[in-house]
Amino acid sequence: MLTERAPTWADRWKATGINEGRKAGLREGRREGRRQGKATMLSRQLEQRFRALDEPVWRRIEEADAERLLEWGDRIRSPSGLKMSSEIEALTA
Numbered sequence: 001m002l003t004e005r006a007p008t009w010a011d012r013w014k015a016t017g018i019n020e021g022r023k024a025g026l027r028e029g030r031r032e033g034r035r036q037g038k039a040t041m042l043s044r045q046l047e048q049r050f051r052a053l054d055e056p057v058w059r060r061i062e063e064a065d066a067e068r069l070l071e072w073g074d075r076i077r078s079p080s081g082l083k084m085s086s087e088i089e090a091l092t093a
Helices: 009-049 055-063 066-077 085-091
Strands: none
16 A cells, blocks of 8 residues: 555656756746847847848847857947948858
């Protein structure tokens, strides 16, 4: 009877694995959410400063990692940053 009610080591191990998987999934989801937020902010800054983004530029922004997005955002805000719309392509090069 006791063996029917007590969780086995395999059950505990499985539960631990499931919890670890959930935590890893949440971390990844948060990381992707932050990256997507940076991409949205950069796109808005570019559109406000210049014009609607061409599809290739938009695609490069969407595919960039968070560090690259921050770098591009810094270049936009710097005093010597982008001055002409033709420089958008240089931003994502």
